[in-house]
Amino acid sequence: MPKIVSHCIVSSSDQTNETSSGQHPLLVYYCLCSEFILVIDMALERLPRRQTDRAFIVDNTKRTYKLTAEQGTATILQR
Template sequence: MQMIKKRVILDDDQEEVHENPPHIFYCLCGQMALILGCALEYLPLRKRDRSRVIDSKQYAHKKFCKNEDTQVYIRRQDEGIDTQYRKKCLKCGLLLFYRHAQNSPITFIVDRALSVEANDASNIHKQVLGSESEKVIKNIKREDRGKTSSVTVSRLDEEEELEARELANSYTQNACVIEKQLERKATEE
C-alpha cells in the first residue's frame, strides 16, 4: 500500500483596483434604457445604419425595454433585407434596440436613440455612482496550482457604511420603544 500526500497551498492576496462606474443611457423621454460597462464610442459601429453593436459575450450590459415578438423586414438598397426583432422604450415606445434573431447575443443600438443624460434628472448617474473611479479592494484566494477559488470585490468604506446604517437603525428602534413607553406611562397617569 502506497501513501500519497496531497499538498494544498492556500494563498491570500489583496490588491487595490480602480473601479470605473458603469455608463447609464436614457431614452429621449428620460426613461433609463441601458447600463453598459463602457462608453458607446468604444462599441463597434455598423456602417449600414450607424447603429452601435453590443456583443453580450464581450460587454457587460443590462437593457430596460419591451420586447416586440413581431419580426420586421427592412429592404436595404443594394444590400439585401434586414430582419429585426425590435426592443422599445418602456415609457414612450421609441425603438431603441434590435436583433437579427430573437436569441442572438448581438444587439444593435439604434443611432441617436439613447442619451447620456435624462431629461428630468441630468447627471443623476454622477450623483448616484460618483463621477470618479473608486478605489476598491480585491481579495483573491488561491488554492493549489494557482487556481482562483473565489474573488471578492468590496469598496473601502462599505463596512463603515453598514455599521453606520446598523447604528442608525438601532437608534431609531430604541427611540420608538422609548416613545411607546412614555405614551403608556402618560395614559396610565
C-alpha cells in the same frame, strides 16, 4: 411596439477614470422622457458599429450591460 430612441443622455460621475478597485465605471443612458434605457461598462462612442446602418454592436461575451426594452415583432424592410 418597441420605443425608438433617437437621443440619449449620459449620467455618470466620472466616465474616463477607473474606480479604485480597477473596474470601469458603469454608464447609465436615459431616453429624452427620462426613462432608463441602458447600463453598460463602456461608452457607446467606443463600441464598434455595423457598416450597413452604423448601429452600435454590443457583444454579449465582451460587455457587461443591462438593456431595458421589450421584444416586439420583427418587421422586414427593403432597402
